[in-house]
Amino acid sequence: ETAVFQTPNYHVTQVGNEVSFNCKQTLGHDTMYWYKQDSKKLLKIMFSYNNKQLIVNETVPRRFSPQSSDKAHLNLRIKSVEPEDSAVYLCASSRDWGNSYEQYFGPGTRLTVL
Amino acid sequence: AQKVTQTQTSISVVEKTTVTMDCVYETRDSSYFLFWYKQTASGEIVFLIRQDSYKKENATVGHYSLNFQKPKSSIGLIITATQIEDSAVYFCAMREGDNYAQGLTFGLGTRVSVFP
Numbered sequence: 001e002t003a004v005f006q007t008p009n010y011h012v013t014q015v016g017n018e019v020s021f022n023c024k025q026t027l028g029h030d031t032m033y034w035y036k037q038d039s040k041k042l043l044k045i046m047f048s049y050n051n052k053q054l055i056v057n058e059t060v061p062r063r064f065s066p067q068s069s070d071k072a073h074l075n076l077r078i079k080s081v082e083p084e085d086s087a088v089y090l091c092a093s094s095r096d097w098g099n100s101y102e103q104y105f106g107p108g109t110r111l112t113v114l
Numbered sequence: 115a116q117k118v119t120q121t122q123t124s125i126s127v128v129e130k131t132t133v134t135m136d137c138v139y140e141t142r143d144s145s146y147f148l149f150w151y152k153q154t155a156s157g158e159i160v161f162l163i164r165q166d167s168y169k170k171e172n173a174t175v176g177h178y179s180l181n182f183q184k185p186k187s188s189i190g191l192i193i194t195a196t197q198i199e200d201s202a203v204y205f206c207a208m209r210e211g212d213n214y215a216q217g218l219t220f221g222l223g224t225r226v227s228v229f230p
Contacts, residue, residue, distance in 0.1 A: 048217045
């Protein structure tokens with residue numbers, strides 16, 4: 001099965017802890033993304049990454065950082081979580097060639113910060 | 115800066131009828147791509163259909179079609195012959211230009227409820 005996979009599904013932690021979320025895609029795509037979906041369902045891009053460039057949304061706090069080992073994996077690390085980081089984090093991927101630009105999403109990781 | 119606006123927060127329809135939802139966008143780029151996604155109750159986000167700015171024809175995929183009105187910066191989604199499983203939140207999204215690594219800008223979504 002080819003898709004975008006995320007682990008864990010849920011994570012509960014306390015303020016100040018470090019967390020890391022994993023994302024893997026088996027679609028053969030070249031570009032991967034992290035989005036944040038808040039309690040109002042607004043989806044906002046955080047990072048996009050391929051082998052040529054990392055694009056960071058300027059509104060993303062520095063405690064967030066993407067980590068990639070290869071083009072099929074893009075993890076998200078949060079150094080010291082804050083209460084406002086409680087959200088669903090969605091990973092996505094897309095091709096960067098041809099005329100197929102749509103992004104495919106993983107199931108998301110729900111983070112709750114106590 | 116690019117912006118996507120969905121003014122309808124929720125729509126209720128009877129199954130087997132047609133539902134139409136609106137989306138307007140703002141961009142300074144002459145080349146852009148518009149997408150519609152569906153988020154199910156389980157949280158899964160599914161790509162539905164896409165419209166490229168340079169194409170005049172409205173895109174159609176299955177029972178989804180688009181109403182692209184470029185002068186009005188509008189891209190409506192039409193779902194015909196709705197089914198109960200079409201109940202979901204529908205998001206309009208846009209990507210500007212030819213930068214493949216650029217993320218999508220999303221609207222706030224329209225919740226569609228399909229009743230028997």
